[in-house]
Amino acid sequence: MNRLVIVPAVLVLTLAGCSGEPDSASSGGEQKLTVLAASSLTEVFSGFASDFEADHDGVEVVLSFGSSTDLAESAADGAPGDVLATADxxxxxxxxxxxxxxxxxxxxxxxxxxxxxxPGNPEGISTLADLDGTTWxxxxxxxxxxxxxxxxLDAQSVTAEPASLEADVKSTLEKVTSGEADAGLVYASDATAAGDAVDVVEIDGAEGALTTYFIAPLTxxxxxxxxxxxxxxxxxxxGEQSLVDAGFTLP
Structure with a gap:
């Protein structure tokens, strides 16, 4: 089921895997814009939604976050939506x-x-190879x-097995911030959003393995x-400045 989380001026629906679709009922706005977006865009798109509503009287923005794969498959199956933004x-x-x-x-x-x-990096992790022997x-x-x-991991011949494989980057981050895992591999933007809740270790060569985000209107x-x-x-x-401030880079 979808979990509704109310934030200022924005109605956010969080997808749990493939099981949910955006609610088609409006809760006040005369018009509604439904945006399906990768979970790593949660913070920056929530800010965009507030700005968008301020500039569009009577418009309610509904943000549906989840795995890019699940969202794209839902859109392909005809799920309600106006815009799709994926992480690759x-x-x-x-x-x-x-x-x-x-x-x-x-x-x-x-x-x-x-x-x-x-915080404090208690396991002393400084490279991907250091994940071996930890709960990551x-x-x-x-x-x-x-x-x-x-x-x-393949490029650096790291064979350490993760404790779990998560549905999206927010779930991965949650495992670390909750103390269930010693470390996690997340996007730089999610590490920025986490603030003091985590320590961040840069990965050698990560700049050569960027993922590019795409956005498109839906039929x-x-x-x-x-x-x-x-x-x-x-x-x-x-918009580009907001993305950079949130820890993204530009293509």
Whole structure:
């Protein structure tokens, strides 16, 4: 089931795997814009939503966050939505192959993996090889953060097995901040969002294994003009600065 989390001026739905779809009922706005977005975009897109609503009277933004793979598959199956934003091209291609992207997807941000640990880095982790012998976690192989992790681990011949494979990057981060894991591989933007709750260890070579985020309007959109306005906001100069401030880099 979807879990509704109310934040100022924004209604956020968090997807649990593939089981949920955005609620089609409006809770006050005359118009509604539904954005399906990778979980790593939670903080920055929530900020965009507040700005968007302030500039569009009577519009309610509904943000549905989850694994890019799950979101793209849901969109391909016709789930309600106006805009899709994924954490890699592979996920966006699922929507393209199903002909549910109304325009060519635009690259709008990049991200790289870092190691996060408990504050103080009690296990003394400084490289991927140091994960051996610790309780560490990463994303599952079939989601963007997992694909990047596998690429980095293979490139550095690291064979340490993770304690668990998580559905998305937020779940991975939660394992570390809750104390269930000594370390996790997450995006730099998620480490930025976590603040003092984690220590961050840069990964040698991570800048060569960036993931690129893509955004596109969906054919099932009920308001293509609003969808275009959202994409314009994300790709604007102010939008790019917000992404950089949140720990992303630009393509």
């Amino acid at each position: 091209q592979t996920s966006m291609q699922v929507a393209q192959d199903a002909s549910v992207t109304a325009e060519d997807p635009l690259p709008f941000a990049t991200n790289q993996l870092v190691i996060v640990t408990a 976690v990463r994303c599952a192989d079939d989601v963007p953060c997992g694909r990047v992790a596998v690429s980095l 099932q959109s009920k308001d293509s003009a609003l969808a275009a306005d959202w994409i314009d906001l994300v790709t604007s100069d102010d």
